[in-house]
Amino acid sequence: MQIIEQHRTIGYILLALAAVICLASNVWFIIKMPMGGEKVSHLLLWTLPEVIALLTVVYIFVHQGKSVDLKLDIRERRLKLDESNAIDPYGYSYIMLGAMSVCVTLIFAVDIMDKLGVPLFDRIPAGWCIVVLSVLTVAVVLWMSVKIAMAKRSENNS
Numbered sequence: 383m384q385i386i387e388q389h390r391t392i393g394y395i396l397l398a399l400a401a402v403i404c405l406a407s408n409v410w411f412i413i414k415m416p417m418g419g420e421k422v423s424h425l426l427l428w429t430l431p432e433v434i435a436l437l438t439v440v441y442i443f444v445h446q447g448k449s450v451d452l453k454l455d456i457r458e459r460r461l462k463l464d465e466s467n468a469i470d471p472y473g474y475s476y477i478m479l480g481a482m483s484v485c486v487t488l489i490f491a492v493d494i495m496d497k498l499g500v501p502l503f504d505r506i507p508a509g510w511c512i513v514v515l516s517v518l519t520v521a522v523v524l525w526m527s528v529k530i531a532m533a534k535r536s537e538n539n540s
Contacts (some may be wrong), residue, residue, distance in 0.1 A: 386473035393443060396480025400439075404432060404458075405498035407491040414498050432490040439483045446475065448470045457508040471537050484540060485519040488512055 408429050415424060492512060495502060503509035 384391035385467045386476075387446045388416065389473035390476045393476030393480035396477070397440060397443065397483055400436060400480070403484065403487040405434060407487070407494050411494045411498065419433070424497065428490070428494060431496060432487065435486050435490075436483055439479055439486070442477045468532050472529070472533050474529045474533065478523050478530070481522040481526065485516060485523065488516045488519065492516075 408425075411428070411489075412425065493500060502512065
């Protein structure tokens, strides 16, 4: 149980990092975007999908645990609620969801930079930082997916 709590804490840290990146990129977008009626429409078109994607990941993160399935019990002639454990045994999905949220915010940050006309590699350290962070988060998501599959397989074998 302690391992799951550690992985949940890492997931919370990654979610907080994603929230900071989202807030910083959107505030920068608001400040740098030229004034006018297009500012509101651009803000809704590029900020709203990012916020919806992050809220979806946060909802999935918070509501992990048991899943409930309806099963037909023929012997007793009734429907039964069958609870099964939906989370992986070691909590790797928390880290995976946190890394996914960071990756989503980085993708939207690059899109915001493009919409503002700022080249990604204009400032070399910032561009390379975004590229390296994006590659790292995708690698973490893929590695956690493998770890979840291996943990579920070992749980089913034992």
